[in-house]
Amino acid sequence: MTRALLLAIGLVIAAPLSAATSTGSIAATLTLFSRCDISRQSEHSLPKVDCGRHFSAQPRITERVLKRNAKRRESARLVTIEW
Numbered sequence: 259m260t261r262a263l264l265l266a267i268g269l270v271i272a273a274p275l276s277a278a279t280s281t282g283s284i285a286a287t288l289t290l291f292s293r294c295d296i297s298r299q300s301e302h303s304l305p306k307v308d309c310g311r312h313f314s315a316q317p318r319i320t321e322r323v324l325k326r327n328a329k330r331r332e333s334a335r336l337v338t339i340e341w
Contacts, residue, residue, distance in 0.1 A: 289315070307339060317341045 294309040294317075309315040318340045326333040 305337065305339075309341075 289312075294307055296305050296307050298305045304319050304321055307317050307319065309317065320338045320340075322336045322338075324334040324336055
């Protein structure tokens with residue numbers, strides 16, 4: 259039991275040391291589009307967003323109904339646009 263505990267402690271101490279000696283690089287690019295067009299076909303549909311006419315630049319749009327009042331036929335909605 260003591261040997262297993264000492265081995266576990268030794269491995270925990272040795273892991274960061276080996277990570278500190280490894281090197282590498284990450285190649286990343288960022289493309290910013292200066293203009294997004296937002297349009298809505300009707301009041302009951304989600305808005306459509308067109309950013310730079312590139313598929314990878316389009317945001318994710320979600321909608322959630324927060325509260326609904328049946329007497330007044332009203333509802334509060336949260337529309338979230340994520341890039």
